[in-house]
């Protein structure tokens with residue numbers, strides 16, 4: 320489903336050059352649930368961004384769903400992100416000026432979906448993460464864990480076949496974390512969604528199919 | 541998407557309020573200046589109705605002690621001698637109220653509830669030919685008409701429209717300083733200046749011995765050199781035996797008169813130009829700042845599948861919605877002017893002004909919103925997301 324070949328990512332600032340990813344070769348099969356672990360700053364988020372086509376690698380080749388990605392700014396890439404990818408960002412990235420339900424509807428906004436259907440799908444997604452009673456709240460009125468769950472609802476609302484989750488349970492207690500994990504496992508098992516998840520939690524990682532460890536931008540396992 | 545944009549605008553009403561207010565005020569100021577300018581320009585467009593080129597105006601100075609016979613003789617001699625000059629086509633005696641003199645003579649008559657208010661212009665029988673007036677009905681009186689039962693008058697089209705409508709006017713009798721008979725209608729006669737709003741006007745005819753005929757309009761053959769004034773000067777000095785008369789070019793008088801409107805109008809338009817520039821710069825700054833603050837949001841939307849075009853369109857539309865709200869409010873106020881007719885300005889001038897202001901502001905807002913939106917939409921999603 321996702322195939323990375325010799326991926327490098329270099330960040331250059333005025334003073335320092337960071338090799339965030341160093342010759343990553345990784346293939347994720349369709350329907351696979353992969354977890355990525357590694358110390359802070361080792362390049363996990365960077366790797367996820369590159370898989371999600373929202374960051375351009377400095378070198379290497381990416382193939383997603385059988386297609387080599389060439390132009391990151393094209394309409395086709397935008398459509399691909401919209402139809403096939405679901406993101407759960409490490410820092411949520413909710414829009415503060417939109418209510419919870421409007422935030423969850425966002426991915427559907429860039430599809431041909433009627434307003435009524437959007438609302439229904441968003442409600443279902445919020446129900447799945449247990450936030451149906453917070454629909455008209457604004458992100459500023461939510462706790463960290465609740466924001467996390469809104470971000471999860473947003474990532475699953477469009478039924479993407481690839482979900483890229485950056486520490487989806489990082490801000491949750493173990494009960495809630497397990498519930499989220501259950502949702503992801505169910506999406507994987509029932510809908511056949513391919514999932515790549517970054518986590519710091521060994522027990523979560525153990526529930527996935529495969530674990531990849533990163534260290535200083537290189538794959539060590 | 542439209543609903544989404546409206547929701548966003550509504551949720552940010554506090555920040556948007558200020559921008560709306562700015563647009564609202566800018567609209568009203570621009571609207572006032574545009575109305576003023578359109579009004580004057582439209583007046584300027586309507587013809588003067590008389591010849592200013594190749595024409596001189598002589599303000600005669602006459603001895604106080606002259607009786608009417610002396611007046612008559614002197615004028616007859618003056619006319620004869622001036623018209624004999626090879627450069628002169630024809631002449632006409634007017635009163636002191638002449639074109640571009642800045643003075644006017646008005647009179648009103650309330651006859652059985654029929655209130656007639658009109659400006660008066662005194663001239664002689666040669667005036668229509670001399671000044672190339674355009675008579676749309678009837679004819680200009682001749683000397684013999686002065687002995688008729690009713691003194692002859694000629695009115696302008698404005699008076700005809702204001703008081704007679706579609707009724708026939710030629711040979712009608714009106715009460716103005718006694719009974720007068722209308723013999724003709726001139727199309728236009730903007731003797732106050734090019735920017736004058738034409739008012740009802742009546743030409744009265746004074747006999748040549750009347751002491752009020754103090755101005756001589758001299759129509760020259762085309763392309764008469766300016767040196768001719770010297771010759772005219774000598775002739776007039778010889779006939780009137782005075783040297784304190786004044787000769788001026790009618791066209792120069794026209795230009796001088798119009799400058800009194802052009803100068804303030806161009807000044808106002810320049811100030812308006814600066815205002816628009818100021819509003820545009822302010823708007824650009826605010827929008828640039830607001831949009832750069834939303835880089836993470838742009839990154840997110842791009843990650844969720846928005847194309848660059850969709851982002852540009854959405855952000856531009858948000859600004860346009862706010863601007864439209866401000867303009868709508870201002871238009872609601874602006875249309876009150878023509879609706880309530882508080883000023884003596886044709887209603888359509890207000891509507892043209894509203895249209896011009898709307899287009900200008902829309903254009904400015906569009907440019908100010910479009911370019912930062914477009915620029916912001918072009919960032920790599922991951923880069924934009926990283927900035928938060």
Ligand SMILES: Nc1ncnc2c1ncn2[C@@H]1O[C@H](COP(=O)(O)OP(=O)(O)OP(=O)(O)O)[C@@H](O)[C@H]1O
Nearest residue numbers: 330331337339358359360361362363364365366926
């Ligand atoms: N936009 C950027 N500019 C410069 N350096 C960057 C940028 N983004 C990431 N880096 C650097 O790249 C490296 C990897 O960052 P990344 O965010 O992928 O780490 P991570 O593994 O996700 O860490 P964490 O577990 O703390 O989230 C870090 O050293 C970071 O400083």
Ligand SMILES: [Mg+2]
Nearest residue numbers: 363364409485
């Ligand atoms: Mg990270």
